[in-house]
Amino acid sequence: MSAPHRGGRHFLQIPGPTNVPDRILRAIAQPTIDHRGPAFADLTRALLPAVSRIFRTAGPVIIYPSSGTGAWEAALVNVLAPGDRVLAFDTGYFAGLWQELATRLGLQVELVPGDWRHGVEPALVQQRLAGDRQHAVKAVMVVHNETSTGVTSGVAEVRAAIDAADHPALLLVDTISSLASIDYRHDEWGVDVTVGGSQKGLMLPPGLGFNAVSAKALDAARQGGLPRSYFDWGPILAANRDGFYPYTPATNLLYGLREAIAMLEEQTLEAVFARHQRHGHATRAAVRAWGLEVLCQDERRHSGVLTAVVMPEGHDADALRERILERFDMSLGAGLGRLKGRVFRIGHLGDFNDLMLAGTLCGVEMGLALSGVPIARDGVAAALACLETPPASGVASPTAGA
Numbered sequence: 001m002s003a004p005h006r007g008g009r010h011f012l013q014i015p016g017p018t019n020v021p022d023r024i025l026r027a028i029a030q031p032t033i034d035h036r037g038p039a040f041a042d043l044t045r046a047l048l049p050a051v052s053r054i055f056r057t058a059g060p061v062i063i064y065p066s067s068g069t070g071a072w073e074a075a076l077v078n079v080l081a082p083g084d085r086v087l088a089f090d091t092g093y094f095a096g097l098w099q100e101l102a103t104r105l106g107l108q109v110e111l112v113p114g115d116w117r118h119g120v121e122p123a124l125v126q127q128r129l130a131g132d133r134q135h136a137v138k139a140v141m142v143v144h145n146e147t148s149t150g151v152t153s154g155v156a157e158v159r160a161a162i163d164a165a166d167h168p169a170l171l172l173v174d175t176i177s178s179l180a181s182i183d184y185r186h187d188e189w190g191v192d193v194t195v196g197g198s199q200k201g202l203m204l205p206p207g208l209g210f211n212a213v214s215a216k217a218l219d220a221a222r223q224g225g226l227p228r229s230y231f232d233w234g235p236i237l238a239a240n241r242d243g244f245y246p247y248t249p250a251t252n253l254l255y256g257l258r259e260a261i262a263m264l265e266e267q268t269l270e271a272v273f274a275r276h277q278r279h280g281h282a283t284r285a286a287v288r289a290w291g292l293e294v295l296c297q298d299e300r301r302h303s304g305v306l307t308a309v310v311m312p313e314g315h316d317a318d319a320l321r322e323r324i325l326e327r328f329d330m331s332l333g334a335g336l337g338r339l340k341g342r343v344f345r346i347g348h349l350g351d352f353n354d355l356m357l358a359g360t361l362c363g364v365e366m367g368l369a370l371s372g373v374p375i376a377r378d379g380v381a382a383a384l385a386c387l388e389t390p391p392a393s394g395v396a397s398p399t400a401g402a
């Protein structure tokens with residue numbers, strides 16, 4: 001038997017999957033059509049360039065019926081050969097999972113250690129690549145927004161570091177939790193493969209994975225890569241030219257994607273980025289006014305998507321989350337990996353507004369108090385003071401969270 005209805009809406013404040021707006025749910029609820037018929041070809045032909053706009057690329061974007069993990073694997077198997085060396089950074093739990101996946105595929109991963117409180121250090125990228133005179137490193141893997149920590153990495157700066165070392169390594173970037181939430185520019189930042197997923201900034205249910213690919217990445221894929229079949233870009237791009245896929249695509253999620261892009265473009269991506277930054281700022285104001293610590297220790301790298309909050313010694317983040325779920329019907333993100341029980345994560349991304357954030361922070365403040373966590377009861381007030389300031393009508397700072 002399912003649990004009885006509790007009244008009102010559940011607050012899904014994990015950093016993805018996010019709230020799926022009614023408009024998108026209605027779009028997904030349209031009848032499934034023949035994926036080999038003309039109506040489907042019309043859908044794909046209009047959709048693919050729209051998806052490229054979200055990644056800010058003039059090049060192709062491959063859409064997989066997969067979770068983000070599938071899109072991670074697709075990026076690696078298309079451009080890297082067995083035994084290739086790749087450079088990765090231990091910036092958090094997801095960066096760790098991606099490098100483990102690379103290792104399992106037979107790649108040699110050089111993992112630069114990190115404290116999970118800072119992003120990728122571009123100077124280290126330059127130093128490491130400048131020392132690689134033989135060009136043994138074939139790719140640099142970066143997670144743009146580390147969902148486990150709320151710390152971003154500067155993709156443009158990493159690109160500049162690769163260029164400064166005059167190194168031909170490909171740049172592979174995970175934007176699974178930053179796409180359509182934090183400023184991102186595939187072409188301008190010279191990224192070779194951008195990996196994305198549907199269930200975060202795109203406001204869709206889980207189930208779609210993306211690879212945006214540069215001409216250099218396409219070339220690498222044509223010349224070699226790892227053994228692959230389903231994830232091979234070649235047959236998909238060939239079928240896409242006529243508006244089709246070489247397998248049965250996730251038709252209804254594609255309806256949802258079309259609607260999501262329309263909604264993002266109605267708001268403008270710049271306004272969406274600025275909204276996320278503003279909500280991140282208000283959330284940090286709350287955390288600091290409670291007297292708690294934000295996990296991210298670099299002011300330039302705070303995520304607009306989520307905030308990871310460090311629990312005071314002797315207090316368990318999972319017990320807090322359980323209590324908040326039980327009392328206020330709100331789900332918060334758990335601490336992952338080495339952060340288990342030590343942090344909780346407040347998701348403030350996707351289809352979200354000021355009052356939803358205010359409600360979220362009220363639930364967190366009450367939960368902290370009920371759990372006996374020593375806090376000042378000033379967090380919500382501090383956040384409301386931020387939210388009373390009208391959003392700037394201008395454009396999000398191009399470097400914020402980049």
Ligand SMILES: Cc1ncc(COP(=O)(O)O)c(C=O)c1O
Nearest residue numbers: 067068069094147174176177197
């Ligand atoms: C940054 C990041 N990368 C990769 C993944 C893995 O994606 P999925 O769980 O959709 O396979 C996630 C999932 O949350 C993520 O946040």
